[in-house]
Amino acid sequence: MRWRPRPFVLLFALGFAIGGLAAEAPRLEPLSGSPPFPADNPPTEAKIRLGEELFFDSILSGGRRRNCGTCHKRELHFMDGLSRGWGLDESELSRKTPGLLNVGWQRSMFFDGRVKTLEEQVSKPLENHREMSLDPAEAVERIRRDPFYVRSFGQAFPGEEITFDLVAKAIASFERTLVSYDSDLDRHLLGDEAALSASAKRGMALFTGKAECIRCHNGPMLTDHDFHYTGVAERDGHGQAGTKYKTQSLRDALRRYSYMHNGRMMNIRQVIEHYDRGGSAPESMQPEIRPLGLSEGEKDDLVAFLSSLNGRVHRLTEGFPKGPEAVAEGAPGAVVTDSGDSGESGAAVDDPSYLNR
Ligand code: HEC
Numbered sequence: 001m002r003w004r005p006r007p008f009v010l011l012f013a014l015g016f017a018i019g020g021l022a023a024e025a026p027r028l029e030p031l032s033g034s035p036p037f038p039a040d041n042p043p044t045e046a047k048i049r050l051g052e053e054l055f056f057d058s059i060l061s062g063g064r065r066r067n068c069g070t071c072h073k074r075e076l077h078f079m080d081g082l083s084r085g086w087g088l089d090e091s092e093l094s095r096k097t098p099g100l101l102n103v104g105w106q107r108s109m110f111f112d113g114r115v116k117t118l119e120e121q122v123s124k125p126l127e128n129h130r131e132m133s134l135d136p137a138e139a140v141e142r143i144r145r146d147p148f149y150v151r152s153f154g155q156a157f158p159g160e161e162i163t164f165d166l167v168a169k170a171i172a173s174f175e176r177t178l179v180s181y182d183s184d185l186d187r188h189l190l191g192d193e194a195a196l197s198a199s200a201k202r203g204m205a206l207f208t209g210k211a212e213c214i215r216c217h218n219g220p221m222l223t224d225h226d227f228h229y230t231g232v233a234e235r236d237g238h239g240q241a242g243t244k245y246k247t248q249s250l251r252d253a254l255r256r257y258s259y260m261h262n263g264r265m266m267n268i269r270q271v272i273e274h275y276d277r278g279g280s281a282p283e284s285m286q287p288e289i290r291p292l293g294l295s296e297g298e299k300d301d302l303v304a305f306l307s308s309l310n311g312r313v314h315r316l317t318e319g320f321p322k323g324p325e326a327v328a329e330g331a332p333g334a335v336v337t338d339s340g341d342s343g344e345s346g347a348a349v350d351d352p353s354y355l356n357r
Pocket residue numbers: 055060066067068069070071072085086087088093095096097098099100103106108109110111112118121122123125126130131132171
């Protein structure tokens with residue numbers, strides 16, 4: 001018997017086709033509110049305060065000389081101001097130190113995404129002999145002997161025994177309060193026509209059109225949270241050509257001290273040139289980008305657009321969801337604002353007072 005398509009198969013196929021057509025094209029979206037807090041680690045003031053103490057306390061490193069803030073410096077948007085991280089052995093790490101603003105919205109950690117959650121990430125720098133070099137069990141022993149921490153853990157986690165799990169929960173809760181938005185682009189997307197300069201608007205048209213950046217840098221974080229090979233040259237002895245890395249969020253892109261996983265590029269112009277050439281790696285590996293043929297003026301416009309991504313809001317101080325019942329993404333957050341800066345490449349923060357405790 002000849003096979004005849006049945007009506008429901010046809011309907012299904014039709015639905016699929018329409019669904020495909022209706023699938024949303026990637027677009028830019030404003031960012032605001034609070035990142036999602038996991039149900040098993042709801043935020044409280046006491047926990048966030050404790051996480052902040054731990055983040056900046058060298059009790060968490062082998063020689064008591066380093067803490068998370070040694071590399072993720074508060075006054076440098078939680079970066080280190082270097083092209084790559086600096087190891088305990090007084091030599092460069094193979095990757096740059098990413099900033100931690102908006103890290104609560106990241107869906108995986110590290111440039112290769114090898115860790116999924118902020119909680120899971122916390123033990124990694126301790127276990128790394130070039131970063132903090134301390135057995136997490138030893139960290140817990142130290143903390144249990146410290147009267148200040150015994151009291152603070154008692155307030156943050158009443159009735160619970162101090163474990164590394166709780167250390168991680170506290171630090172992760174603090175990290176989720178570090179946000180950056182209310183950029184010129186956010187204002188523009190929310191309807192403020194005057195927020196972007198004419199050049200930034202032309203840059204936005206390039207970003208979402210001819211230059212194809214939107215393919216990977218989209219949504220409120222300007223990342224698809226996925227991994228791609230974009231032809232970034234590896235350094236001798238480090239990394240392998242063709243490796244895919246996490247699409248970096250472009251929020252605060254002009255505040256960085258170096259660009260790409262290995263800090264290979266020192267300013268935003270080099271990044272634009274890289275994309276314009278269709279990649280920088282000499283290897284035969286085919287990157288997921290192609291030459292763009294941008295004029296010098298178009299490159300300027302792209303830079304103007306990228307400089308509209310510097311946020312003015314940097315810290316949730318209250319208003320994040322409280323208690324396990326309130327963990328929705330985008331819950332309203334009360335915020336501390338600063339005056340913003342003009343977005344010079346690699347510029348340090350004008351007025352770091354908003355980052356004060
Ligand atoms: C020696 C410098 C150094 C220290 C100390 C350090 N980090 Fe990092 N951090 C880095 C580098 C470099 C990376 C990127 C590593 C990679 O991708 O493989 C990173 C990545 C991260 C990430 C992932 C961010 C992202 O966007 O993927 C988080 C979160 C983080 N660190 C938090 C911490 C915490 C919490 C501590 C303290 C417990 C800490 N770091 C200590 C240098 C450091």
